[in-house]
Amino acid sequence: MKYAYPAIFTEEENGQYSVNFPDFEGSGYGCFTGGNDLNDAMDMAKDALCLVLYDMEKESAAVPKASGVKDFKVARNEFVSLIACDTEWYRRFYDGKAIKKTLSIPSWLNAMAELQSVNFSQVLQEALKQQLGV
Numbered sequence: 001m002k003y004a005y006p007a008i009f010t011e012e013e014n015g016q017y018s019v020n021f022p023d024f025e026g027s028g029y030g031c032f033t034g035g036n037d038l039n040d041a042m043d044m045a046k047d048a049l050c051l052v053l054y055d056m057e058k059e060s061a062a063v064p065k066a067s068g069v070k071d072f073k074v075a076r077n078e079f080v081s082l083i084a085c086d087t088e089w090y091r092r093f094y095d096g097k098a099i100k101k102t103l104s105i106p107s108w109l110n111a112m113a114e115l116q117s118v119n120f121s122q123v124l125q126e127a128l129k130q131q132l133g134v
Helices: 038-058 087-094 107-115 120-132
Strands: 002-011 017-020 032-035 078-086
Touching: 002 038, 002 087, 017 038, 032 038, 038 078, 038 087, 078 087
Parallel strands: none
Antiparallel strands: 002 017, 002 078, 017 032
């Protein structure tokens, strides 16, 4: 899934930035982070957003509706920016560990596949990706 949420960036007195995603307040999944400078804060914001949304998807939690960037009044040391993330990419990158699955196929099909040195795991992965459209 692809998402975009507004984040409020606050420049602190030491030049660092704190970042808050107001749409997640009260959801039980607060989403905030910070960075040593603006570039770091942008990277951290994307990572924090993806992590929270990924957790919400895993737990089948209701994902909040995104507000508009103009829906927030900010102080002089703040600005609002949309942060986009792709939880499918995040899931592939961070949760790529292999798990074992037991399945059944007809004996004749197994014999034919073994004769041709078919990699069963690879075939199943490709078929699942095609079935799921990923």
